[in-house]
Each structure stands twice: as C-alpha cells, then as structure tokens.
Amino acid sequence: MADIPVAPVPAGPGPDLPVRADVAAIAAEGLSRGWTELFPDKYPHAGGPAHFAAYLVNADGYEVELIAAG
Numbered sequence: 001m002a003d004i005p006v007a008p009v010p011a012g013p014g015p016d017l018p019v020r021a022d023v024a025a026i027a028a029e030g031l032s033r034g035w036t037e038l039f040p041d042k043y044p045h046a047g048g049p050a051h052f053a054a055y056l057v058n059a060d061g062y063e064v065e066l067i068a069a070g
Contacts, residue, residue, distance in 0.1 A: 020044075020052050020068040027054035027066060034059060044068075 038055040
C-alpha cells in the first residue's frame with residue numbers, strides 16, 4: 001500500500017463528515033486495493049441500525065473505520 005499515504009488521526013468525527021455514498025465509495029476503493037472487510041455480515045450497520053460504517057483491515061493489520069454522518 002505504498003501508494004496510499006497513511007498518518008495517524010485522532011478518533012472521532014472530523015470537520016467534513018462523509019455521507020453514506022462517500023463511505024461506500026471509499027470502502028469499495030479500499031477493497032479494490034487489497035483491504036478486506038471486518039464484520040462483512042453486518043456491513044454497513046455493525047455499530048447498530050442507526051450506524052452506517054465500513055470496517056476494513058489490510059495485510060499488515062492496520063484497521064480503519066469509515067463512519068457516515070447522520
């Protein structure tokens with residue numbers, strides 16, 4: 001994944017929160033680059049019915065949670 005810069009970021013929402021379509025598009029891009037889904041049987045509501053998120057992990061064990069606003 002050398003072509004994707006990675007930097008630690010604080011947990012929690014940022015100033016420009018993604019919408020559901022953004023989360024789905026970013027997750028699809030990650031999957032196309034070798035990331036895999038955590039909890040694929042519960043996507044996109046692994047955090048509960050009101051929660052829309054994607055959880056991905058790469059071969060190095062890095063995990064990312066993409067959360068949609070609202």
